[in-house]
Each structure stands twice: as structure tokens, then as C-alpha cells.
Amino acid sequence: MVVQGEFDTTDEPEAIGGRASPLRRCIVTGEVRTKDGMIRFVVAPDGSVVPDVEERLPGRGHWVAADRAALAKAVSKNLFSKAARRPVRAGPDLPDRVAGLLRERCLELLGLARRGGQAVAGFEKVRELLKSGGAAMLLAAVDGAEDGRSKLRALAPGLPVAELFEASAMGAALGRDLAVHVALAPGRLTERLLAECHRYAGFAPGQVSNIQLRTSAGDRNQTTN
Structure with a gap:
């Protein structure tokens, strides 16, 4: 406080x-x-x-x-x-406090994306959005099966992928029990969520791959893998 x-x-x-x-x-x-x-x-x-x-x-x-x-x-x-x-x-405890705030912010943005019609969950729905080229970001539960994650990543190589949250946490943000696979359509909320996931990844186990960020005074693009 x-x-x-x-x-x-x-x-x-x-x-x-x-x-x-x-x-x-x-x-x-x-x-x-x-x-x-x-x-x-x-x-x-x-x-x-x-x-x-x-x-x-x-x-x-x-x-x-x-x-x-x-x-x-x-x-x-x-x-x-x-x-x-x-x-x-x-x-x-400051690093843990920051991690908690960033995690909360990411999941809040995910919930806003759902309410705004920008997020879909479930393997089949995510696969269809990826195949149509309508996805801008993919979220994969850290406790989900690697086989499913690999299949979806293969449909959109180079798409930003965040693997930071448990299926139960993403499910709660989306108003369901579990969400192992989530895809987000292009939009301002997706851009904000991607940026917040990148910041949260610096404090929590997990990763955000294929993200383009300007990180230096020279405004150079850097890809994280």
C-alpha cells in the first residue's frame, strides 16, 4: 500500500x-x-x-x-x-511483488481480449484461426502437452508464442476451467499483452519467443528465441 x-x-x-x-x-x-x-x-x-x-x-x-x-x-x-x-x-521481496503484478496484468489483459472477441481457446479453434492466418499471438500452457504445442506452432512459424501460464490460470482469465491453447487476433490488446508477457518473462519461469522489440537507444529490432 x-x-x-x-x-x-x-x-x-x-x-x-x-x-x-x-x-x-x-x-x-x-x-x-x-x-x-x-x-x-x-x-x-x-x-x-x-x-x-x-x-x-x-x-x-x-x-x-x-x-x-x-x-x-x-x-x-x-x-x-x-x-x-x-x-x-x-x-x-520486491522482485516477487513485481512478478505478481506483471502476472496479474497479463491475465487481466487476456480476459479483456476474450471480452473484446480477440481471443479463442481450445485446440481446434486455435488451429482454425492459425490456418486462416488470423492469429497474431499464441499462448501455450506451461503444463500442456508438448505434442499439441508443437503441432500448433508448426502452423504459424515465426508467430509470437508465450509459454508462461498454467492452463488453470489462462482458463480462469477466459471464464472456463482450463485453457491449454489460446490464440489472439491482431489488435491493440494483443500488442499490449505481448509486451507485458515479455516483461513478465524476465521474472518468471517460461519464455516468449519470436517477439520483435526495440530495446536500445539505436532502436534496433531484437528477436528473442
Whole structure:
């Protein structure tokens, strides 16, 4: 919970090119990335470090690459205090808190995609959408059979595939008991879900493959496999 009061509203030193720019510098590695590969943090009035995964909280932001090891280092080396130029508190549970928030955000977006008619579940429905060329992203349950996942991936080589969630979690987001295979049609929600899955993959077991991201100041496309 964020303690009520005023946040530090001074400019963000990690912003490269001003607040409107998508580029930020990681306080751990010093690397410049676009925001879709990073996590924003702010310091609450009580001096605690608060994750701002939706990038909406007021105040001066401090950015860390979306990577569990990088965030753990920021905590253990007291790098948030260094970036804030004053003592702040970042507990050792911060990486787990961020992972939980990102997971929740991904599944919420999946639910929104279902309600918006952009998501279908079930092997046959997913296969038909893939065969028609109408899919922009595929989700495969981490506890699903590899045989089924392989068959669907073969229908759309190069399609982004996220393998991060259990069948029960995806099913709950889609209003059913289980969902082993899910495909999403093109659209803004799918783009947002893909970006959030990429960030979550830095904190949880699993992977997101065949995703194109701009991760550096040079805006180079990088494919993750």
C-alpha cells in the first residue's frame, strides 16, 4: 500500500530525451532501453520503493530492466537510494511483488481480449484461426502437452508464442476451467499483452519467443528465441 502524501516530483534523471521520449536508462546496468522492456519505480512519502508497472504513479521514476536478477541487484546494492540521492527502503521481496503484478496484468489483459472477441481457446479453434492466418499471438500452457504445442506452432512459424501460464490460470482469465491453447487476433490488446508477457518473462519461469522489440537507444529490432 502506498502511504498518502506527496511524491518527489523532480525530473526523472533516467529519462533520455525528456519525459515524452520512450527511452530510459536502467539504474543497474546503465543500459538505455525503450520502456516496454523496463519497470518503473517511485519512492513513496514514507521512503519505500513502490513498483509502478502501469507507469501511472506521480513522482520521479527510477527504471530497472525487466529482469529478476537486475532488480535483485538493485535491492541488494542499495541502488535505489543512490538513484534517489537519499535513503530509501526496497525490501528483498520486491522482485516477487513485481512478478505478481506483471502476472496479474497479463491475465487481466487476456480476459479483456476474450471480452473484446480477440481471443479463442481450445485446440481446434486455435488451429482454425492459425490456418486462416488470423492469429497474431499464441499462448501455450506451461503444463500442456508438448505434442499439441508443437503441432500448433508448426502452423504459424515465426508467430509470437508465450509459454508462461498454467492452463488453470489462462482458463480462469477466459471464464472456463482450463485453457491449454489460446490464440489472439491482431489488435491493440494483443500488442499490449505481448509486451507485458515479455516483461513478465524476465521474472518468471517460461519464455516468449519470436517477439520483435526495440530495446536500445539505436532502436534496433531484437528477436528473442
